[in-house]
Amino acid sequence: MTRVGLLECDHVDEGLRSVDGDYRDMFTHLMAPHRLELVPVDARNGELPETASDFDAYLITGSRASVYDDEPWIDDLSAFVRDVADAGAPLVGICFGHQLLAHALGGEVRKAETGWGVGPHEVTIEAPEPWMEPGPLRPRLQYMHQDQVVRLPEGGQVIGASDHCPVAMLRVGDRLLGIQAHPEFSTAFVEALLDARVDRIEADRVAAARRDLGTPTDADALAVASWMAAWLRR
Numbered sequence: 001m002t003r004v005g006l007l008e009c010d011h012v013d014e015g016l017r018s019v020d021g022d023y024r025d026m027f028t029h030l031m032a033p034h035r036l037e038l039v040p041v042d043a044r045n046g047e048l049p050e051t052a053s054d055f056d057a058y059l060i061t062g063s064r065a066s067v068y069d070d071e072p073w074i075d076d077l078s079a080f081v082r083d084v085a086d087a088g089a090p091l092v093g094i095c096f097g098h099q100l101l102a103h104a105l106g107g108e109v110r111k112a113e114t115g116w117g118v119g120p121h122e123v124t125i126e127a128p129e130p131w132m133e134p135g136p137l138r139p140r141l142q143y144m145h146q147d148q149v150v151r152l153p154e155g156g157q158v159i160g161a162s163d164h165c166p167v168a169m170l171r172v173g174d175r176l177l178g179i180q181a182h183p184e185f186s187t188a189f190v191e192a193l194l195d196a197r198v199d200r201i202e203a204d205r206v207a208a209a210r211r212d213l214g215t216p217t218d219a220d221a222l223a224v225a226s227w228m229a230a231w232l233r234r
Contacts, residue, residue: 002233004036005055007043007077009063009096016196019189023061026184030221034229043077052080052087057232060097062182066147067096067103068110078104090175090234095145098170098178105153105172114164116201117143119190119209120217123160123168123181131230135223141181142190142217148180177231183221187213 012022020026024040031038039055041047044063049055060081067074081104084091093101099109125137149167152158160169162180170178182190191213198206 001035001037002056004031004038004232005049005058006038006040007048007058007060007080007097008040009044009061009077009100010065011044013196016189016192019192020186023184026186026189027059027061030184030225031229033222034225036229036232043080044073046073046076048076048080052083052089055089057090057234058084058092059228059232060091060093060100062095062097062144065096066109067100074100081105085172085176088175090232091177092228092231093176093178094184095180095182098180099147099149101172101176101178102149102151102153102156102167102170105156105176107149107153107156108151109147109149111146112148112164116146116205117148117162117164117180118145118194118201118205119143119212120215121162121164121181123162125160125169127157127159129159132227135227136220139220139224140215140217141183141220141224142185142187143181144185144190144193145180149178175234177228179224179228181224183224183228187217 028038103109120140121143122138122140148165156170156172158167162168165180168180194206
C-alpha cells in the first residue's frame with residue numbers, strides 16, 4: 001500500500017467540524033476507495049518528515065494562509081517541497097498546496113484580479129493524459145480561494161483552466177501536480193464556509209455561489225480523486 005504523507009496546512013474551525021470533520025477526515029474519505037495510507041503531518045504547526053524519502057508520496061492540503069505570507073512554517077514547507085522535487089517523489093497539492101508548489105519552485109502567486117473563486121466551477125482539461133482515465137474532460141469542482149498562480153515555475157505546464165482561474169491545474173515534470181479546486185469539499189461544507197466568510201467575500205459572489213450549489217459535483221470529484229490516486233502511485 002502506498003504511504004502518503006498528508007501535509008496539513010490548516011485545520012477546520014471547531015464550529016465547522018460537525019459538517020465533515022477536519023481536513024484529514026475529508027481527504028481520508030475522498031481517497032478511501034484507492035487503498036492509500038494517508039498519514040497526517042501537521043505542517044501548519046511546524047511538523048515535517050525528516051527526509052523526503054520518509055513517505056512514498058505527498059499530498060498538501062489547502063489553507064487560509066497565503067504562500068507569500070512571512071511565516072516560518074511556510075518557508076520550511078517550501079524548502080521541503082523542493083526536497084521532494086529533488087527526490088522524485090510524487091506530490092499532489094490542493095488549493096494552497098497547488099499554489100505552494102508553484103511558489104516553492106520559482107513561480108508567482110498573488111491575489112486574483114477577478115476576486116474570490118467560490119462554489120462550483122467547470123475546469124477545462126487542456127492536455128488530457130492517460131492517468132486521467134476514466135474521467136470527464138470538463139469536471140465541475142468546488143472552489144474556495146482568493147489567491148491563484150499567475151506565473152508558472154520553470155518546467156511548469158497548465159493542464160486545466162477555469163473561467164476565473166487560468167492555472168486551475170498544473171504539473172511540473174511527471175511527479176508534481178497542482179489542483180486549485182477542492183475535490184475533498186462537500187456541498188454542505190462549502191455552504192457552511194460561505195456562511196462563515198460572507199463578510200470577507202463579495203455579497204453578490206456568495207449569492208451566485210449559493211445558487212450554483214445545487215449543481216452536482218460529487219461524481220466529478222470522485223473522478224479527480226482517482227486521478228490523484230494514479231498520480232500518487234507513480
